[in-house]
Amino acid sequence: MSNLQRLSINSETIKQWSLEELVAGCVDAGVPGIAPWREPVATYGLAKAARLIHNAGLTVTSLCRGGFYTAREPAERKQALDDNRRAIDEAAELNSPVLVLVSGGLDDRDLKGARGRVADALAELAPYAGERRVTLAIEPLHPMFCSDRCVVSTLKQAFDLAEPFPKEQVGVVVDTYHCWWEPDLDDQIARLGAAGRIALFQVADWITPLPEGVLLGRGQLGDGHVPLRDIRHQVDASGYQGPVEVEIFNADLRKRNGAEVLAEVIRRYRDHLV
Template sequence: MKRFSLNQATTRGWPLPELAAGCVAAGVTQVGLWREEVQEFGVSATAELMRSSGLSVTTLCRGGFFDRPDWLSSNVTAIEEAATLGAPVLVLVSGGLPSGSRDVDAARAHIGESLGTLVPYALDAGVQLAIEPLHPMFCSDRCVVSTLGQALDLAEPYPAAAVGVAVDTYHLWWDDTVWSQIARAGAAGRIACFQVADWITPLPAGVLLGRGLPGRGCIELRRFREAVDATGFTGPIEVEVFNEEVWARPGLEILADTIEGYRRFVE
């Protein structure tokens, strides 16, 4: 359990104080947090809760959405929030096509330029930006970065301390080049975070909510873990699941099943 981290999305709706207490009781020492819930509870209050509970924050989700007019101020604020929480990584969901546009290449180029603007803020705060590629079905409206290779190409012009990538099994399991790209990311020191969730079928109507707890779907989760480990990455392994049936259950029950799935199918 030394590397296990509970991403807050997996137990959505579980109030932060209860999440912290539940993690402590279960021997979990690391959590990934989401900005909306943190802002609702209060950034400083959340930071104090994590410290007093002995919990480390592994990532903060999310920045990015470079297709929005306020992308710069929003991301600068997100970097500041991550620093306050002691989160070393801010996960970026890059955003889809701007309204009325069909130019995917231009959207990706804009992301690359925007990252350059954010690099000084990230370096000053000691926060690494993690470009997260999302499954291609989200390209139009959520993230034009669809492969790990694309994410690495965008990160490459900038220092690894400032810009890395997120390896998320749910979004990358389909890509036959992912293994060589994981090796490339590790060699460059750009694996900022590693997140696991399973792919379940049939997918629900809300495709984004089609993630399963480890072992409930078809992804070779251990193969991913072994590939990431082979690069020398020894950082946290976050379980991040979006699933309404999971969320309907009590937080402690979700956490127990998450830990069991992690031990059986990821470790």
């Protein structure tokens, strides 16, 4: 057995590759899953991308991304909701069970109000997603991204937002890069798992010092401080048996040969997660 049967490669990890190159590279390496972002899918063409991935025998583990629900202005909110409906339709076309959501940041100082608008957007979109058999997966981001990118910062906050909806409609992403620091991580993973709310497990490492461009500062597996295998064991023990999706935003990785990066990811996955 190759022990890669749960591995999925997020397209941002090897962003220098086109969608076609990512599909071919994963097939050649024996990686069964991919997680494309919407931009490369749109560049390639949605229907064409769906055929490409299906014909290659790969599984789409998630589509990134929806969200950005926190704008106050009605026209901006409508635009965001319309775009999220398109994203749900795209996920359904790709046979992706999950649409990853990044909630959006602040355009003022009203953090409580922004989080309330996230809940309002979920109430509007969850039934639409459910009809298309797509789970909206709330991804809490590390608090350093709260002001500009994501007002949902902890697994508990994400669970509380998801709980009013059927688990088939709204779940939570457990991303090691964003949640490893949480003081009650074990309890929150167990709580999510018991409720069937872990929609996706993503992995990357936390390195210090942080690079100047923080957004592109995720570490290669094993290069940082995150107890990757321990967290994977916790997630598995909670009942999750889905894919392990490698999503690494890293400027240096994007400068390298894509095949070399993929081979390194596979080695590190075996060394630090299997």
